[in-house]
Amino acid sequence: MIALVATIRVNEGKAELFEEVFRAVAAVVAAEEPGCRFYQLAKSRTEANTYKVLELYQDQAALDVHAKSDAARAAFGKMAGCMAGRPEVEHLDAVV
Numbered sequence: 001m002i003a004l005v006a007t008i009r010v011n012e013g014k015a016e017l018f019e020e021v022f023r024a025v026a027a028v029v030a031a032e033e034p035g036c037r038f039y040q041l042a043k044s045r046t047e048a049n050t051y052k053v054l055e056l057y058q059d060q061a062a063l064d065v066h067a068k069s070d071a072a073r074a075a076f077g078k079m080a081g082c083m084a085g086r087p088e089v090e091h092l093d094a095v096v
Helices: 015-032 060-068 070-080
Strands: 002-009 036-043 050-057 088-093
Touching: 002 060, 015 036, 015 070, 050 060, 060 070
Parallel strands: none
Antiparallel strands: 002 050, 002 088, 036 050
């Protein structure tokens, strides 16, 4: 399995919109991407306006489906206006 952790910093005053857009795309991922085992947004308790996206895919093909999905692309476009820079994404290999 492949895991991703993305750190996203959001502009002041844009958190509510960012979370709303993420909720919508998360619902689509859950409904349409069976290869995505986990897709969760978490808000930092220590860094203001900072979020982590935790993702787990069964394999590279499932990750590719997510990256190319119309819902994901549309959401990323809407989220881009909320973000204070590019996400920092770490790719990991799941061990257990």
